[in-house]
């Protein structure tokens with residue numbers, strides 16, 4: 001039997017890397033679309049790279065962009081994929097307020113471009129399509145927990161763009177009988193998470209604080225509640241959604257919710273770091289630091305002992321409209337896909353902190369070696 005062919009947009013991102021690895025293990029030939037950038041952007045998938053001069057590769061990268069129809073048509077024509085996973089997006093909610101038009105172009109119209117490419121090339125009956133939809137669609141939540149039938153109320157340019165993506169997938173499924181479906185995935189994290197998303201920002205900061213490379217972590221809304229799972233577990237569900245008899249949309253979530261503040265505490269606990277909370281909203285949740293109770297004062301940074309950290313609320317990280325709470329009900333996926341979240345939050349935090357600690361140790365060693373070299377030349 002010939003190998004299945006998958007095309008992944010956003011292959012250089014967190015989910016793209018896990019999905020590519022997963023599909024290769026399943027015996028797929030995996031093609032991915034990467035953007036042209038002035039610096040290398042393939043760190044997360046370099047371990048999968050195959051020399052283009054070798055015949056019969058099962059991992060192939062193509063230059064393309066979600067804002068460029070002709071590149072998408074050309075790649076799909078060349079690859080003739082059995083499955084397309086559309087993971088590419090300007091995926092940062094806060095950034096979408098700064099770049100709303102670009103976000104709409106890539107995250108909304110980009111989906112349309114792919115679906116039209118499938119149609120133009122006459123692949124409607126061959127190519128199955130997965131769309132990376134999101135819990136951000138629920139925004140100002142109308143029902144808790146959120147499931148497939150919960151009404152949407154997007155709260156950012158990102159979420160509004162993804163709303164278009166969601167509905168155009170449903171429309172092409174109904175209008176043209178395409179096998180196209182939405183995975184409404186709640187937040188999922190990993191050591192491969194981008195450094196500016198809150199979980200990774202936290203685990204990276206506590207690791208650096210533990211090694212004396214940083215003393216303060218600036219955050220925005222500490223009371224936001226999220227349903228966090230592990231990206232490795234979630235990409236398996238993306239694949240399963242394309243292996244069903246009928247295309248359907250599914251919520252994927254853990255069904256457990258924590259605040260940003262709790263995430264900081266879990267991460268700090270991993271490395272035995274004491275926390276001082278400062279700034280607007282820092283005292284709102286009634287947390288009293290058992291190591292150093294009471295409000296911190298100006299100049300406290302200088303007085304900190306090693307292994308202690310300041311978490312300072314910085315309003316620059318507040319969003320014009322915020323999604324305060326998300327909690328998923330994945331009963332449908334549990335029944336039809338056999339979903340149960342294998343990784344707990346504490347396992348996830350531990351894995352992320354461990355990875356960031358070892359990266360920070362490398363930085364600390366380099367810094368130390370740098371200082372020694374400087375001393376030597378003096």
Ligand code: NDP
Pocket residue numbers: 009010011012013014015016033034035037041064065066067086087088089090091092106132133134135184185186187188189194
């Ligand atoms: P990342 O931000 O890590 O990855 C996004 C990918 O999209 C990167 O490969 C990026 O390329 C690529 N990309 C961005 N813009 C373009 C463009 N114009 N043309 C081509 N490629 C582009 O996101 P995740 O892996 O975390 O998420 C994957 C998808 O799932 C996204 O669509 C996201 O919106 C959605 N999602 C994510 C959730 C999560 O919690 N992680 C939850 C629900 C949905 P580059 O590497 O060059 O930047």
Ligand code: GDR
Pocket residue numbers: 091092093094133134135136185186187188196197198199201218219220221222224225226260317318319322323324
């Ligand atoms: P989110 O993830 O917006 O849920 O989108 P993010 O980690 O950016 O924010 C989660 C919550 O934390 C609050 N927060 C901060 N966020 C960031 N990034 N930086 C901070 O300093 C900070 N302080 C507090 C935020 O306000 C928010 O409430 C992610 C993305 O992966 C989307 O692509 C995806 O669709 C959704 O998850 C589901």
